[in-house]
Amino acid sequence: MQAATRTEQELLETLQKNIDGAIVVTNTVRAARSLRQRYNQRQHASGNAGWMTPRILAWEPWLSTLWDAGVLCGTETRVLLTNVQELELWQRVLAQDEVAGKTFSAPALAELAQRSWHQMHQYRISPGQLRGDSSVDTNAFYRWATEFENVCRKSSFLSPSLVEAAIAQWIPTQEMALPENIFLVGFDRVTPAQARLIDALNARGCSTDFLELRPANTSLSNPAIVSARTGEEEIASAAHWIRRILLKDPTQRIGVIVPSLEELMGPIDATFRRVLAPSTMDVRAKHTLVPYEFSLGIPMHRLQPIRTALSLLQWLEGAIPSEDVSWLLVHGGFNAGQDGSRDARARLDRRFREREFQLGGPVSLPTFLQWLSQSGSREEISAFREVLNRLSIAAQRHRLEKLRSFAEWREIIEDLLAAAEWRLLAASGSADYQLLQRWNALLNDLSSLNGVSGPLRFPAVLDKLEHLAAHTLFTLEGGDAPVQILGISESAGLVFDSVWWMHAKASEWPARGKAQPFLPWNLQRETHMPYADPTEDYAFALRTTKRILASGKTVVVSFALQDSDAANASAHMPDREIVLAPLIREVLPNTPMSIAEEFVPECFQVQPTRNSSQLETNLEHIEQEAAVPFQGTEVRGGVRFLELHAACPFRAFAELRLGTRPLAELDTGLSPGVQGTVIHRVLDQFWRETKSRKNLLASTVEQLEENLRGHIRRALEEFFQHATEPWQKTLLDIEAERLEQRLMAWLETDKQRTDFTVIGTEASLDNPQLAGIKMQCRVDRIDQVEQGIVLLDYKMGVVDRNSCEGDRPDQPQLPAYAVLRKPALGTQSALAGVAFAGLHPRKVGFTVVRSLPSIFSMPSKSPEAAGAEADVVPEARSTSRWNPTALTPEEMQSQMEIWSASLTRLAEEFRAGAAIVDPKKHEETCKYCAQALICRIGEAAGAIESTIGEEDRESNS
Numbered sequence: 027m028q029a030a031t032r033t034e035q036e037l038l039e040t041l042q043k044n045i046d047g048a049i050v051v052t053n054t055v056r057a058a059r060s061l062r063q064r065y066n067q068r069q070h071a072s073g074n075a076g077w078m079t080p081r082i083l084a085w086e087p088w089l090s091t092l093w094d095a096g097v098l099c100g101t102e103t104r105v106l107l108t109n110v111q112e113l114e115l116w117q118r119v120l121a122q123d124e125v126a127g128k129t130f131s132a133p134a135l136a137e138l139a140q141r142s143w144h145q146m147h148q149y150r151i152s153p154g155q156l157r158g159d160s161s162v163d164t165n166a167f168y169r170w171a172t173e174f175e176n177v178c179r180k181s182s183f184l185s186p187s188l189v190e191a192a193i194a195q196w197i198p199t200q201e202m203a204l205p206e207n208i209f210l211v212g213f214d215r216v217t218p219a220q221a222r223l224i225d226a227l228n229a230r231g232c233s234t235d236f237l238e239l240r241p242a243n244t245s246l247s248n249p250a251i252v253s254a255r256t257g258e259e260e261i262a263s264a265a266h267w268i269r270r271i272l273l274k275d276p277t278q279r280i281g282v283i284v285p286s287l288e289e290l291m292g293p294i295d296a297t298f299r300r301v302l303a304p305s306t307m308d309v310r311a312k313h314t315l316v317p318y319e320f321s322l323g324i325p326m327h328r329l330q331p332i333r334t335a336l337s338l339l340q341w342l343e344g345a346i347p348s349e350d351v352s353w354l355l356v357h358g359g360f361n362a363g364q365d366g367s368r369d370a371r372a373r374l375d376r377r378f379r380e381r382e383f384q385l386g387g388p389v390s391l392p393t394f395l396q397w398l399s400q401s402g403s404r405e406e407i408s409a410f411r412e413v414l415n416r417l418s419i420a421a422q423r424h425r426l427e428k429l430r431s432f433a434e435w436r437e438i439i440e441d442l443l444a445a446a447e448w449r450l451l452a453a454s455g456s457a458d459y460q461l462l463q464r465w466n467a468l469l470n471d472l473s474s475l476n477g478v479s480g481p482l483r484f485p486a487v488l489d490k491l492e493h494l495a496a497h498t499l500f501t502l503e504g505g506d507a508p509v510q511i512l513g514i515s516e517s518a519g520l521v522f523d524s525v526w527w528m529h530a531k532a533s534e535w536p537a538r539g540k541a542q543p544f545l546p547w548n549l550q551r552e553t554h555m556p557y558a559d560p561t562e563d564y565a566f567a568l569r570t571t572k573r574i575l576a577s578g579k580t581v582v583v584s585f586a587l588q589d590s591d592a593a594n595a596s597a598h599m600p601d602r603e604i605v606l607a608p609l610i611r612e613v614l615p616n617t618p619m620s621i622a623e624e625f626v627p628e629c630f631q632v633q634p635t636r637n638s639s640q641l642e643t644n645l646e647h648i649e650q651e652a653a654v655p656f657q658g659t660e661v662r663g664g665v666r667f668l669e670l671h672a673a674c675p676f677r678a679f680a681e682l683r684l685g686t687r688p689l690a691e692l693d694t695g696l697s698p699g700v701q702g703t704v705i706h707r708v709l710d711q712f713w714r715e716t717k718s719r720k721n722l723l724a725s726t727v728e729q730l731e732e733n734l735r736g737h738i739r740r741a742l743e744e745f746f747q748h749a750t751e752p753w754q755k756t757l758l759d760i761e762a763e764r765l766e767q768r769l770m771a772w773l774e775t776d777k778q779r780t781d782f783t784v785i786g787t788e789a790s791l792d793n794p795q796l797a798g799i800k801m802q803c804r805v806d807r808i809d810q811v812e813q814g815i816v817l818l819d820y821k822m823g824v825v826d827r828n829s830c831e832g833d834r835p836d837q838p839q840l841p842a843y844a845v846l847r848k849p850a851l852g853t854q855s856a857l858a859g860v861a862f863a864g865l866h867p868r869k870v871g872f873t874v875v876r877s878l879p880s881i882f883s884m885p886s887k888s889p890e891a892a893g894a895e896a897d898v899v900p901e902a903r904s905t906s907r908w909n910p911t912a913l914t915p916e917e918m919q920s921q922m923e924i925w926s927a928s929l930t931r932l933a934e935e936f937r938a939g940a941a942i943v944d945p946k947k948h949e950e951t952c953k954y955c956a957q958a959l960i961c962r963i964g965e966a967a968g969a970i971e972s973t974i975g976e977e978d979r980e981s982n983s
Contacts, residue, residue, distance in 0.1 A: 048207040049082070053213045115183070139170055150218040210234060239521045250583070279524075338417065348388070430482070430483075672836070816858050859881040878918065948963075
């Protein structure tokens with residue numbers, strides 16, 4: 027194929043002169059749309075009030091016009107299948123095949139067979155050429171293809187893969203109007219089937235010309251090659267370069283070409299939005315246009331209105347995951363007109379996540395409606411409840427369990443969504459209207475399956491609809507943004523003022539692909555199919571490379587030495603010439619290579635350093651506001667405010683005073699918090715009955731197991747009552763057995779101690795206060811031993827005794843209980859020890875914080891050894907990270923004074939309103955904190971790291 031070179035303006039002038047006799051056929055829909063827009067702009071700029079619409083079509087729509095003409099003339103009587111109908115036929119053929127029908131993923135196999143069928147006919151390989159091949163896969167495909175042909179022949183169907191061949195067959199003899207000139211634009215590759223059709227058109231007297239468009243200015247500047255350290259740096263450099271161009275001339279057309287666009291859409295969108303349209307980052311901004319658009323669409327099932335529709339329909343068929351229910355509550359968007367309160371939906375979602383006795387897993391619509399009716403009759407959610415009720419009533423009216431045709435199900439789906447007041451049905455803007463049109467086209471595809479399939483049930487229809495939505499891309503049309511972000515193939519037929527070719531790495535270009543698995547290798551090589559002949563692939567990539575480098579007046583080629591961010595990148599940077607795609611260097615052998623910092627200096631402004639005088643001018647100044655003291659007298663959550671304030675004052679302020687506690691996670695089974703609560707209940711009841719170590723030792727293993735089993739069953743009783751599914755009851759049985767094993771192991775630990783009597787479980791302290799702040803405190807367990815009182819705190823996880831030390835203790839509960847307890851007079855009430863009762867499955871035992879001698883273990887037989895050995899339970903000896911030294915009563919009293927001073931200081935700071943962002947251990951403290959969105963410590967840390975990195979680079983240079 028030899029393509030002539032023309033500018034876009036020359037092509038449009040030719041088209042205007044022969045508007046009745048010429049047609050432009052492009053390889054992509056985007057190229058056709060772009061040429062139509064350029065033509066209309068040209069006519070408008072010439073002062074024309076009206077003009078004839080030019081015939082500019084993409085290849086497939088053009089084939090449809092030829093096919094329709096043949097049908098109108100009576101030449102064709104066969105029914106042309108859609109791609110959706112053809113795939114349905116392939117699935118039926120494979121389902122009836124003895125081997126393919128047993129395949130784990132028959133739908134995926136049908137898609138693969140359909141693609142092989144298409145390629146086979148595009149490269150004019152007849153099914154007979156597959157007969158007798160030695161490959162098992164080819165023989166299987168030949169069997170399926172033969173059956174598929176038989177089905178099509180009996181029903182007078184024509185596969186879309188055979189349209190070119192069918193038209194080429196009857197065009198020479200068919201009396202139909204054909205254009206005088208056909209200009210073929212943007213065809214990097216022409217298949218034999220396309221070439222045959224073009225030859226047939228030439229035989230009818232049509233003049234066909236392949237064109238390759240070039241920019242109007244022939245004096246092109248030399249292309250530039252730019253290397254960046256990381257992928258983030260490369261994207262940012264492109265964004266700043268584009269910003270520079272648009273600030274000088276907003277009318278410039280800029281193309282950003284990316285080989286692996288699907289993988290980089292997210293990072294590119296985030297960076298381009300920040301640099302080119304920062305106003306759109308405001309969460310309150312609505313329908314704000316950005317100066318760029320992607321050629322690659324988004325799968326429809328990922329779009330909010332479509333996901334809402336699919337989730338609602340799936341909910342009518344059966345239970346859906348709790349995560350999907352939560353998403354519908356907050357982001358569903360249906361019934362937005364009557365119930366527009368986002369706060370109401372958010373509060374409802376929190377209640378749903380924190381509902382009692384939940385076991386996670388799927389939630390059915392009737393179960394949710396029952397919970398919704400019990401969660402309060404608030405007016406703010408009444409409209410939402412009414413919508414779900416109407417949806418449920420509509421589903422019952424339509425009797426979804428019946429067998430129906432696809433067309434009948436389509437009408438029912440529309441009625442169900444109308445009952446739910448689906449937001450898209452009241453499309454108010456261009457984007458919503460385009461999406462609604464695409465949804466209706468999707469339903470049309472679903473209805474079209476009537477012609478190739480019989481009646482079926484609702485779940486099967488939903489599977490088809492979800493598959494269609496997942497495999498259908500949606501792209502907004504008509505934006506004509508100045509910046510077009512395209513893949514390699516989508517850029518064919520387009521020209522720009524400036525082009526930035528991103529990700530031009532040896533690993534990305536030429537693109538890697540796979541040959542067809544069902545077609546013989548030798549036939550693929552003989553017909554020059556993609557990825558079968560390295561020589562042909564190289565020639566194609568070379569032509570494409572030259573085409574891209576000539577598609578703009580100014581061209582920049584960039585690549586990153588490493589894909590990861592600077593924090594995780596390797597210290598060793600590879601050689602730049604090795605990373606650059608070899609084809610780029612072959613076409614541009616003498617082009618020097620620049621680094622991004624020099625090519626786009628505005629992207630790398632000097633960062634302020636900690637000791638730099640520029641710190642005052644480059645950072646935003648915010649006036650420090652006075653702290654707002656704690657206005658109440660009692661804080662909720664007991665002594666947790668001390669733990670949060672010690673970890674980070676801002677977190678305590680945000681969670682306890684602003685109420686910004688994180689949402690509960692939706693998991694299947696009992697959450698860790700619920701498991702802890704159940705264990706506390708069981709141990710509370712167990713020790714209320716057993717009371718002492720003496721009674722514990724007197725009980726047999728069987729008696730202990732039976733005793734624990736009863737308490738566990740009672741603790742889980744309400745969960746069993748709410749378990750409506752068999753799997754939930756089985757899960758609770760397994761959980762009960764697991765708890766019994768864990769608690770039996772714990773009781774063995776308790777047996778190894780000296781004698782004790784349990785005098786309190788879940789015991790509330792008497793009017794506890796710190797620095798004037800009242801709180802509610804419950805001690806998990808209080809033991810009476812010979813030397814005094816022992817305080818125990820149950821812990822489900824692994825804990826370190828050092829977590830109670832320092833001015834900002836990680837675990838201040840036990841020190842706080844020791845300080846806040848008001849002992850009665852007498853030696854028997856003095857503090858003898860405090861310890862964590864570790865109930866982690868792999869580390870059951872005591873973690874002693876402070877204690878008098880021989881409190882948590884039996885005394886050693888040897889007096890000499892007793893003075894030297896640590897006071898640790900045998901089971902805890904291997905797990906404890908510290909062997910606590912036995913304290914004297916005076917040392918214990920001194921330790922309590924130290925604890926009192928540090929905890930009082932923390933309480934005074936909290937009461938004074940201290941809310942500084944000061945995590946005790948930055949990474950560890952912030953890892954599980956949900957306040958990062960408010961405190962913005964991530965952004966601050968990033969600025970500091972980049973500043974330090976800048977200092978290091980300057981010192982190294």
